[in-house]
Amino acid sequence: MNKYYSITELTREFGISTRTLRFYEDEGLIHPERRGRTRLFRPADRRLIQEILRGRRIGFTIAEIREIIQVYKDPPGEMGQLRLLMSRVEEKREELRQKRKDIEDTLAELDNVEEACLTRLAEIGVGT
Amino acid sequence: MNKYYSITELTREFGISTRTLRFYEDEGLIHPERRGRTRLFRPADRRLIQEILRGRRIGFTIAEIREIIQVYKDPPGEMGQLRLLMSRVEEKREELRQKRKDIEDTLAELDNVEEACLTRLAEIGVGT
DNA sequence: TTTGACTTTTACGTCAAGGTCAACGATAGT
């Protein structure tokens, strides 16, 4: 069985362009199979793309995403490397926690904006 | 009294460049006062810059940030405009909620990475 | 067999968000 996805199938599912997927391959993020020159994406490739897009949404660069992928498929074996990796992971987490806070603050602000809008609408409504 | 901040004072506080602040002025995000040609930033400007940087951290573009600022200083008075604004605000909120979820998922993943690292370190430690 | 939908590679274009550099003015310290 082993279903394959075509490139446009995936671009449609994820709302991205073929250029983007080819670009991600050039950048070493994904490695779809080939039949002749044509790319064949397997479920694992699909899941990887989902993760890439998630990384993109939260503002990771291609380089950062590549790095995370590397860690997953090939965790370093040497001690110093491991420690280095861990400290970099901790940095990333701190950054993400900050970002989460930023988002929560902004969501709260947007609540205010919405309320102000509703008030304003009521005023106008009354005047009409 | 009415304290003023100099441009470098602010760049140091926020870890950004003078170019960035001047760029934000060109883009109409801030409007510091002037004494001659020199910019004078007031506390209100400073707070605005903080909000701009928060927007930047969560991935808003300059245009989006400008738009939000506009809403704050000049909420639309016309009904259709208000409805339009509210729907756009709701879109933004949905986007932010998605982003928050992405961040939480990624934080969970980074937990796993860290654990894997610790396990690996223990293995190496034992072998040493 | 021609049309249409899909695929490929190569290569130049674009856009946002600043970086960088030049050339200069104002002010303060030595």
Place this chain on the structure above:
DNA sequence: ACTATCGTTGACCTTGACGTAAAAGTCAAA
């Protein structure tokens, strides 16, 4: 008077993440 430090404008440069167009191959349906 000289040097440092901080400020200005204006112009071009850079980087990341793709967009877009050209030229061509594959395959199924009409």
